[in-house]
Amino acid sequence: MDKLIFSISDILNRPMGNSEVYSFDVPLDLEYIEKKGNVTGKIEIMRIEDALNVVATNLELTLKAKCGKCLKDFTQKVNVVSAERQFEINKPESIDDENDVYLINMKNYTIDVTEMLRQEIILHFPPVSVCSSGCKGLCSYCGKNKNLAKCACSEPIEENLEQIKPLAALKEFFNKK
Numbered sequence: 001m002d003k004l005i006f007s008i009s010d011i012l013n014r015p016m017g018n019s020e021v022y023s024f025d026v027p028l029d030l031e032y033i034e035k036k037g038n039v040t041g042k043i044e045i046m047r048i049e050d051a052l053n054v055v056a057t058n059l060e061l062t063l064k065a066k067c068g069k070c071l072k073d074f075t076q077k078v079n080v081v082s083a084e085r086q087f088e089i090n091k092p093e094s095i096d097d098e099n100d101v102y103l104i105n106m107k108n109y110t111i112d113v114t115e116m117l118r119q120e121i122i123l124h125f126p127p128v129s130v131c132s133s134g135c136k137g138l139c140s141y142c143g144k145n146k147n148l149a150k151c152a153c154s155e156p157i158e159e160n161l162e163q164i165k166p167l168a169a170l171k172e173f174f175n176k177k
């Protein structure tokens, strides 16, 4: 399957509980998010009363990301184990939120799972992008990447400053005398 619109005319006419499984490998548009390759996964479409139950499993996507600590570009995997939605035959009479309602396209007997997958992927985004849990980041004094090499500055300077301060104050005290 290379698109996220599935024909459902067959499954719609089958008894309740019948299902179809499709694998997909598609370029999903995520607007401002930079991707590397396609979104892959499986979709199970099951006939239920007045609707189709759609379960997406093993959604996978690789993103281009920038480490928040060392600013290095790296790739990050987003994985959604399982997500479920119901696609209704008829629009429900009372709706809390339009965005939560999924409808079967009854004109050409298809369902479009693009929005469902887009929502799930965004929901499962890692909150902070870091190239690795042990990333040392950039030195706040010289800006060098501390993962690559140890720089001359960093902590020792800070310690020295702390040590110098009382002496300097004392010196100033004696100079004034």
Ligand SMILES: [Zn+2]
Binding pocket: 067, 068, 069, 070, 071, 072, 130, 131, 132, 135, 136, 137
């Ligand atoms: Zn990093």
Ligand SMILES: [Zn+2]
Binding pocket: 139, 140, 141, 142, 143, 144, 151, 152, 153, 154
């Ligand atoms: Zn440094």
